Amino acid sequence: MNIRDFEYLVAVHELLNFSKAAERCHVSQPTLSGQLKKLEEELGTPLIERSTRQVMFTAIGEEVVAQARQLLQMVEQIRVTAKQADDPMLGEFRIGLIPTVGPFLLPIVMPLLSREFPQATIYLYELTTEQLIERLLRGELDAVILARLEWSYPVTEILLYNETMKLAVSAHDKLAANSSPVTKSVLDGRSVLMLEDGHCLRDQALGVCFAAGADEDKRFQATSLDTLLHMVGAGVGITLVPDLASRSDLANIKVLDFEEPQPTRDIVMLVRKRITRPVALHAIADVIRAGIKPLLTI
Numbered sequence: 685m686n687i688r689d690f691e692y693l694v695a696v697h698e699l700l701n702f703s704k705a706a707e708r709c710h711v712s713q714p715t716l717s718g719q720l721k722k723l724e725e726e727l728g729t730p731l732i733e734r735s736t737r738q739v740m741f742t743a744i745g746e747e748v749v750a751q752a753r754q755l756l757q758m759v760e761q762i763r764v765t766a767k768q769a770d771d772p773m774l775g776e777f778r779i780g781l782i783p784t785v786g787p788f789l790l791p792i793v794m795p796l797l798s799r800e801f802p803q804a805t806i807y808l809y810e811l812t813t814e815q816l817i818e819r820l821l822r823g824e825l826d827a828v829i830l831a832r833l834e835w836s837y838p839v840t841e842i843l844l845y846n847e848t849m850k851l852a853v854s855a856h857d858k859l860a861a862n863s864s865p866v867t868k869s870v871l872d873g874r875s876v877l878m879l880e881d882g883h884c885l886r887d888q889a890l891g892v893c894f895a896a897g898a899d900e901d902k903r904f905q906a907t908s909l910d911t912l913l914h915m916v917g918a919g920v921g922i923t924l925v926p927d928l929a930s931r932s933d934l935a936n937i938k939v940l941d942f943e944e945p946q947p948t949r950d951i952v953m954l955v956r957k958r959i960t961r962p963v964a965l966h967a968i969a970d971v972i973r974a975g976i977k978p979l980l981t982i
Contacts, residue, residue: 685723685727687755687759688719689723690755691709691756692705692706692716692719693720693749693752694749694753694756695708695716696716696732696739697741700739702716702717730742731748753822761960764960764961765960771803772961772963772964772967773803773964775805776804776805776806776807777827777961778807778825778827779806779825779827779829779968780808780809780810780816780820780825780829781809781810781811781816781830782810782811782812782813782829782831782883782884783810783811783812783883783908783909784883784885784909784926784929785829785830785831785926785928786808786810786829787909788926788928788932789972790808792979793971793972793975794806796972796974796975797971797972801968809825813830813831813883813884814882816830817839820839820954820955820956821838821839821956826955826961826965827954827965827968827969828954829844829951829952830952831884831888831949831951832949832950832951832952838956838957838958839954839956839957840954840956840959841952841953841954842953842954842955842965842966843950843951843952844952844953844973845950845951845973845980846948846950847927847928847980848927848941848942848946849888849889849924849926849927849942849949850924850925850926850927850930850940850942851866851924851925851940851941851942852913852922852923852924852934852938852940853922854916854918854919854920854936854937854938855917855936855937856936857922865944865946866940866941866942866943867942868892868942868943869896871892871893871896871897872896872897872898873898874898874899875898875899875900875921876893876922876923876924877904877912877920877921878890878900878901878905878906879905879907879912880905881905885909885924885926888947888949889923889924892924904921909929913934913937916937917935917937919936926949927980928980953968
């Protein structure tokens with residue numbers, strides 16, 4: 685029994701495919717399968733139910749996988765601790781972002797992070813809020829960047845920036861004639877295009893719209909903000925868009941500011957309370973905050 689055996693086991697559990705797991709672990713499939721067979725023999729119990737159609741884990745297998753993940757996290761922490769003695773920014777960082785932040789924030793901050801921390805390797809993952817939190821708590825991500833909500837998880841919150849929500853309308857919509865900020869009352873009686881369930885921007889936009897007397901346009905729910913904006917540009921409807929996203933090249937769209945008090949959202953970085961690299965993750969947050977400062981209110 686060795687650490688690599690547990691890496692193989694976790695890879696199979698995540699991918700439910702021996703070939704893909706072997707590819708991820710950079711070994712041949714026979715090697716991976718053989719080592720897992722030896723692990724089962726050593727433990728004296730089957731961990732995986734094998735068939736030609738699917739891979740399933742036994743009840744004991746699920747428990748062993750959970751403990752294996754904890755073991756691998758501890759091993760990684762030991763490696764990271766040793767590396768940090770010389771350079772806290774050396775090594776790999778896995779950061780997740782929600783889809784309504786990633787495409788608009790990353791082009792701004794990634795060049796800054798690469799220049800500031802050339803010794804760091806940053807892996808990026810775009811997922812929904814629920815998926816990000818789940819992976820953060822499992823130790824699969826070092827930090828996640830998303831819109832602030834009420835958290836009941838063992839996480840620490842680092843404020844990155846605050847951005848206003850704007851109104852996006854077709855260039856041919858009657859509201860496009862406005863050259864000054866509009867009141868939220870312009871939404872009264874309108875149907876507003878929304879993202880599908882699972883996106884925190886949807887919940888935030890619904891709160892603003894319902895308070896202003898607007899309804900959700902149920903004819904279409906977008907899977908991405910980009911799709912939503914294309915629908916607005918085509919004259920299908922109107923929507924709310926975060927400030928950073930509104931700075932993109934939006935064909936046939938007029939973006940309107942709301943009068944004060946404007947609807948806003950806080951974008952934060954979440955890390956586990958017991959993180960192994962606090963200095964490094966706070967340094968990354970500082971660079972993001974500094975990079976975004978010329979554009980938005982912190």
